[in-house]
Each structure stands twice: as structure tokens, then as C-alpha cells.
Amino acid sequence: MLNSFRLFATIVSFTVCVPALAQQRPEVGQPPAILPLESEAAPRLVAYPPLADPLARGVVIIQFKTENFRVMPVFGQDAVKVSPRIGHLHVTIDDWRGTWAHTSLDPVIVVGLAPGDHKIRLELADPSHKILATESVAVTVPDVKASGAHRH
Template sequence: MRRQLTLAAAGALFSIAAWAQAPTEAGRPPAILPVESEAPARLVVYPALPEPLARGVIILHHRTENFRIIPIFGKEAAEVSPRVGHLHVTVDDGPATWAHTSGDPIIVVGLKPGPHKLQVELADPTHMILGSQIVDVTIPERKASSANGPAEQHAHAH
């Protein structure tokens, strides 16, 4: 009797497993599309925010289409659907590029006043570039603070 219950339970489990693997309803898209079937990835980088830029801080907001920015690398990750990857950021055609691995804004500080160029590239997990955008920014000259601030000027006026 116990053997019959065990066989019956195994048969029920097999039936449930087979049902769970049944094809999806007709016309319903599969849960995972091959990467080649996806719409192309797209990168949009917005102009630097003016208020921080006036203080010498570059803050670039960005968004992607058909692509998620996450810290994942390697050949196997390039096959994940929907597409995943990261951004490459290069300042002024410099020798250094860094990987930006989140949807947070790109923040750059410490540049001298004047014109600068930031190249932002959309990269898959193997660092293959899927798109690129250049953002030109000009960091204004910062006015030197006066040795005679408003409090000192007021004190000397009396």
C-alpha cells in the first residue's frame, strides 16, 4: 500500500511538472526574448544641471531604452534579456575612462573653469559600445570671494 502511495505521489508530481512546462498561450510572447530580437538599445543624456554647474559641479541625468544599467560583466551576461550593461564615461578625451554602473546621475567635480567634453557610452557586459553621446559643458569662472565681505563692509561704514 505504501509503495502504491509513493508511486501515485510521484505520478502527481510528474503531472504537475509537465503542466508547469506547458507552452504559453497562443499569441502570448515568450517570457524571454533572444537579445537579437530586442529593439536596439538607446542612450539619452540630458544637459548638465545649471545650478550645480555654476559652482563647478557637473551633474548629468541620463536614461536608457531597451537596456538596464546594472553592475554586471562578462560574456554570459551579454546574452541576458532584456539587455543589461553599464556606461563608460570619458572627460576631455582623457586617457582614463570609468564604468558607471547605476541609474544614478553622473557627477564630475574638480575640473578647471572653461569648456569640457564628456563622452558617455552605452556598453554591454563585454564593454562592446552600443551607443554614445557627447555632452559639452562650460564651467564658469568662479568669482573670487572678496576679503571685505558684507559684514566687514558694514563695520567699516560706521
Template sequence: MVAIENEPLPKLIVDPPLPEPLAQGRIFIQYRTENLRVVPVFGKGALDVSPRIGHIHITIDDAPWHFVDASGETIILVGLEPGPHKVLIELADPTHKVITSETVKFTVPDPKSLKSRH
């Protein structure tokens, strides 16, 4: 086992939304982490767990709030209005301190314009 202070820094890798669901107004954002496991464990005592553990914070369109996800699964968003959007994904430690972040930008198509193509 490696002492936590000697472990490589955590990384967050975020893919753009999957194109097929996005064309239907559903947003599927896949991500992965390196040097950190995403698990639902919180609190100061978890800071010393090796290898590192944490979770993600998700903020949509600069909202004044975010939601927390510790599942490690694909982020799925529905119900966004047609038009441009951005999603801030923050990798956080068990005390919610942000380690790193990525922003994904995309445009939800207008369903009316999709119907006119058929």
C-alpha cells in the same frame, strides 16, 4: 519574454548638466537608457540576459582612460578646471563593447568671475 535578437536596440539619452550646480563648478549629468538596464553584471555570459543589461563608460576631455559606472545614477563630476569641457558617455554591453554614445559639452565658470557679480 522576447528573444534577445528580437529586442529593440538600446538607446542612451543624456541631458545637459544641471545649471545650478554647474554655476558652482559641480557637474551633474542625468541620463537614462531605453531597452537596456544599467546593472553591475559583466562578462560574456551576461550577453544573453533578456532584457539587455550593460553599463556606461565615462571619458572626460579626451583622456586616454575612462571609468566605468554601473549604478544607473546621475553622473557627478567635481574638481574640473574653469573653462570648456566635454564628457563622452558610452553605453556598453557586459563585455565592454560600446553600443552607442553621446557627448556633453559645457563650460565650468571661473569662481573669481562669480564673486565679482556679488
């Protein structure tokens, strides 16, 4: 049993040490392990039209994807320097003065909009809230009471 534990401890130590070896200073002429921010491609945001089935019930679900950018709940000046780029989405409905921060890759979900046409603006924001990319999605919310659709 003791020999099995020693073998396990040796394997765990080796596994933990391998990443440390990979982070050593690169050889002369080799690229760094992480690209400087200036070398990264510009962040990109792709927003898709709202899902039709939920929209018929008055629920707006907007899926999106990002490129060269990771969405996560990180804020502050120090996080601006992280590579690859990280940040969050700013979500604004119509021309409302308020906005909220969306900090995950989950779809943006909006419930309770009045029937009619709306514009939902999604903005990629770095951890200091600087806007890096913007997409708008046009949404027409049906009158679910008039159509007799089941609300959920």
C-alpha cells in the same frame, strides 16, 4: 495559532509557486516569456545638459536615461546573453585616455574640472564592454574663484 501559521505557510507556498508556473514552457504558437536578444529594439542612451545650479558652483551633474537597456554592475561574457539587455556606462572626459564604468542610474557627477569648455562622453557598454550607443555632453565650467561663487 497553529492554524494561522498553516494558513500563512500555504499562502507563502502558493505565492512562491505561482512564478514557477508562469515559467513553464509556452503553449505551441505562443511567444516565449522573454524575447531573444535579436528581437529586442536597439539600446538607446539619452543624456541631458548639466544641471545649471550645481554647474554655477563648478559641479557637473549629468542626468541620463536608457531605453531597451538596464544599467547595473554586471560584467562578463555570460551576462551579454541576458534579456532585456544589461550593462554599464563608460564615462570619458575630454580626450583623456582613461575612462570609468558608471554602474547605476544615478546621475554622473564630476567635480574638480578646470574652468573652461569640456566634453563628457557617455557610452552604453554591454557586460563585455562592447559599445552599443554614445552621447556627448558639452560643458562649460565657470571660474568659480573669479565669480566669487560658493563651492560645495
